[in-house]
Amino acid sequence: MQERTNCGEVTTQLIGKKVTLTGWVHRRRDHGGVIFIDLRDRSGLVQIVFNPDEAKDIFADAERLRSEYVIKVKGEVRQRPEGATNPNLPTGEVEVYITELTLLNSAQTPPFAIADYREVDESLRLKYRYLDLRRPEMQANIIFRHQVVKAVRDYLDNQGFLEIETPFLTRSTPEGARDYLVPSRIHQGSFYALPQSPQLFKQLLMVAGYEKYFQVVKCFRDEDLRADRQPEFTQIDIELSFVEPSDIQDLTEGMIAYVYQRVLGHQLVTPFPRLTWTEAMNRFGSDRPDLRFGLELQDFTDLVKSCGFKVFAAVAQSGGQVKGLNVKGGSSISRREIDSLTEFVGQFGAKGLAWMFIEQDEVRSPIAKFFSSEELEQIKAQAQAEPGDLLLFVAAKPRVVAAALGNLRVEIAKRTGLINENSEDKYVWITDFPMFEYSEEENRLVAMHHPFTSPCDEDLALLQTDPAAVKAKAYDLVLNGIELGGGSIRIHSRKVQEQVFQALKISSDEAMDKFGFLLDALGYGTPPHGGIAFGLDRLLMLWSGADSIRQVMAFPKTQSAMDLMTEAPAPVSSQQLAELGIVVRTK
């Protein structure tokens, strides 16, 4: 390869040297007599100079250069004249006087400017993603992604892990997200499924004795999208043998601290705090609490059981909860603002949002009249309320209370500036999840994590008597209210695995049909094992301050799962369908 210097690496050390540069015309400043061009490549920008006094023969060619033309130039690196340096540019002390110019390719005017700070409509960016990816901000994200993945691989390699690939064409299994299906040509009417995660394969690698496995791997879930959810996304998938939850938590704290130091260049304090699921739900109304601020939930259920406010009393007496938030200094919040918060909690099923302004001598609230002054004092004491505070209440079944107040505390924190740019990152482990949760849709218990999660040892007996009470050896890592990853110790006993399938109302016939290979494997000397998986895209989003994972993915899809560049998905030819034995039914 020819000798080239990267644009961003033309420093004062090269002054006096002849260099060859290649890149794109980022911006040109044509003064008639002298032309300045900011030349851009992956490494950055450098100013190159075309001066007719020094390179008369190429000056006319230089005048024809336009944005995004691809050029190769040779010239001498010089110190910039006094007063003409640019402190905003790493290469701002120098410039390159060009004596040779080769136009490698011209370019049409792009649909949006590469050299622009302005926000461009995202659908246009996605249609021309190859241009969008040229923008320095996006290049920084993609380079950052590489650095993080490289650091993860190095760390795990140093810890004795093997990266082992697992199949993408695999089998659809019940439970969990909707699968992406791939029709089989050879076995018509049968389908592969793209993996939601390599869960079963990594467990089988433990059975096979590989002890420490990891993979940076694509996963596929055919569910509706969000800012932090794409149909295909990347996991850092880890599994180890002979471990307890604390081993995996220690390992991953070490991994994150290592990446922090190597890529972000600063120390991270470990270990991270740990909260049980029950405590997280009680105090924050969420299994992924944002700990950057307080505003914890207060429980008033017992206090209002026999109060005169029927809405509260009825809910409290019938198994529901009455909980609330104390918004410190919230007296400045307007009625209109409270209306908007009421609307907000309505999204989560709350019928209303009761409020009390705490003033010096009284409680200003439409519901104050239903409470005796003793009851109001008790409420204030419970909430540690002082004059100037605003109490907000939701009364409903526990699930709705948690969802409404859990989200409300975050919303209020955002609106009132409790969360801001300077807020310190808060990592937290959530542990001891319930094994199962009740699915109203399916009218049965479903696995909260997945059906291969090991119950806590002391709860094994409950599996058959009271499965809903069983806790699992499962743990999630949460950063600033977003779930980064989760894992568990797996079941390594065939008997326990069968009991869990029973609790899930998966018949032994179905279990054998769908998971026979796993049950078989558990009978051949399976070591105790467990692991964790991180959403790489989410990690990158949070660490880079991006507001969606699309910003840290090279080629993401829209909310309707379209790729606007390739226009996938798209119809296929009738021959292709015929080969697969597929008939498309149109609506």
Next chain:
RNA sequence: GGAGCCGUAGUGCAGUCGGCUUAACACGCCUGCCUGUCACGCAGGAGAUCGCGGGUUCGAGCCCCGUCGGCUCCGCCA
């Protein structure tokens, strides 16, 4: 499946309580000028079926209905 927001020159936007301009402004683009700029500057110019379809009206970028696309959220996501 549901809720909300958005859609106006290549780009970002103004106009949105119906009738005031030729649908404004900035960037970009084109032409000319300009030898120290760095979001260069100056002068001129081209560029818009106001996402699409229907309706109301004497008259619709603006109001109504539908539809398409994008985004955010609920449901969903072990």
